[in-house]
Amino acid sequence: MAPHPRRRPTRRARALAIGATLALTAGLLAACGGSSGKPTLTWYINPDPSAPSGFKGAFGQAGIAARCSTKDYTVKVQQLPGDATQQRIQLARRLAAKDSGIDLMSLDPVFTGEFANAGFLAPIPDQLAEQLKSTTLSGAVDGATWNGKLVVAPLWANTQLLWYRKSFAQKAGLDMTKPVTWDQIIKAASDNGGTVGVQANKYEGYVVWINALIEGAGGSIIQDASKGSDAKVTIDSNAGRDAATVIKELADSHAAEGDLSVSNEGTVLGPFATSKGAFIVNWTFIYSNYKDDKATLADLGWTRYPETVAGTPSKPPLGGINIGINKNSSHVDDATAAAQCITSADNQVTYAVETGNMPASKAAYDSADLKKAYPSDLLQAFSSSIDAAGPRPVTPYWSDISSAIQSTWHSPKSVGSSTPQKSADFITDVLKGRKLL
Known part of the structure; x- marks a missing residue:
């Protein structure tokens, strides 16, 4: 429109x-x-x-x-x-x-x-x-x-999978043949001296994570995307708050990597190949990235993207x-x-x-x-991950929506239960021309 x-x-x-x-x-x-x-x-x-x-x-x-x-x-x-x-x-x-x-x-x-x-x-x-x-x-x-x-x-x-060190999952007592939740892997890493690698810098990759968390909880950032600037902003929802809970839990835990607020697809690779490496969510290139590192490759496991809410199938990034x-x-x-x-x-x-x-x-x-x-x-x-994916909304205003989310959800340490409402208000104001990014 x-x-x-x-x-x-x-x-x-x-x-x-x-x-x-x-x-x-x-x-x-x-x-x-x-x-x-x-x-x-x-x-x-x-x-x-x-x-x-x-x-x-x-x-x-x-x-x-x-x-x-x-x-x-x-x-x-x-x-x-x-x-x-x-x-x-x-x-x-x-x-x-x-x-x-x-x-x-x-x-x-x-x-x-x-x-x-x-x-x-x-x-x-x-x-x-x-x-x-x-x-x-x-x-x-x-x-x-x-x-x-x-x-x-x-x-x-x-698409993104949950990549993990098989030895670490075994030590933590996680059965990786079954679906796992964000809460499970964060606690497993925290309790056993490991880390969970994500993309949380102030860039598009962070919004990819946020969208996957919301989609995985049964929600969406917007609805009626074809209406353009008149799309319904739905990030302020139970699903949005579930997503904020996951981000806050990781940011406040010992499982967070030290560079969480500037992390991206590349920064998580090094820590994963160390003794503290436990879990990372990342794209399909991970397997080929470690194929020359025989020790890491031998210990590399993979499974579907973590669930935001236990029992609700995840919606991996696309x-x-x-x-x-x-x-x-x-x-x-x-x-x-x-x-x-x-x-x-x-x-x-x-x-x-x-x-x-x-x-x-x-x-x-x-x-x-x-x-x-x-x-x-x-x-x-x-x-199967691509087939089950929850894509980011296809809208002419995605660039503005993504920037508004980055502005209100970054840094991860600042995220709380009120973040979805604040971001919904800001997205709406940006789409209606009442505020500038």
Whole structure:
């Protein structure tokens, strides 16, 4: 839904407008380069991990681009900044300027609603959309859908598991074959000299944790996301207070790592590989991260994301990358064909083996190559976690909502029973233009 015409321009609108003229000029220049002969499709990608030593050929998304180039067109990649927020800003500015120099783009699921609502994305043909929906894990489909339509093509899907040291769980007397709660692992770590690693810096990763806690308690941050700034803010709920209880319990416990308030996906890796390592929640890359550390790998266990409320199945985080097609591309048909190739099951498998970023395709998990690279029970844990995931709301206003949550829930030490209400009030004020971030 578009903002009310009498409302002041939103922070997002102002951000998209900045630099539009420069972006348009850049796009016109880029378009001129492919005006004759075999077209070149430019695919803007998020950075991949570094290729391992001795790897030959194009790696990651660059490898996919090479494999998806045909006699009719060439696909080349252009790397975006490493930070997801900066990726969004760069793409949004250029797309707002109707830049035809972007043909394809790798999009974080949380930006799907914003880009679709703004009219930046070319529609996915109905036949292809139905094919993708039927062959893709349901959690990934949810993250690629806006207003009931699939608007981007899932390339890979990320989720978080609870990773643990098997020796520590045994010492603490936890049966990890059964669902465990946040309360259980925090107490087990506190009572046995261990730590619980999370992402609690003032950034998007912290909101990922908060959303998973709320979803796992049966709640949501907002409802009716398609209503845009008129969405119903529902973070002030029993589920919101359950989430705050978990965060407060960890922050006040001996299980909290010393850098809790600045922790992220990377900072938790070192402590986990020490004698105090007990539990971490983190993305699928963890297994490949420790594969050269034989001692840690031998003691590495995994299970489904912890329950917020005992007896209520958890809703693990969902991440990943979807492929969007620029509505103003000069080669929409070619870009659509390329997107279908890019997101094929074969390319998803190769990409997963190379980078550790797991497929969104159902069939990919039956691949012999993937089973050779990962234990079968781990692949099952990944796919079932993606299917059961609780995605962050797909809304054009996610950037504002996320920033408002970060402002009111950080630091973890400050979180209490009143935090959900304070954040609900602030989110509402930001969406209605009454307060600025």
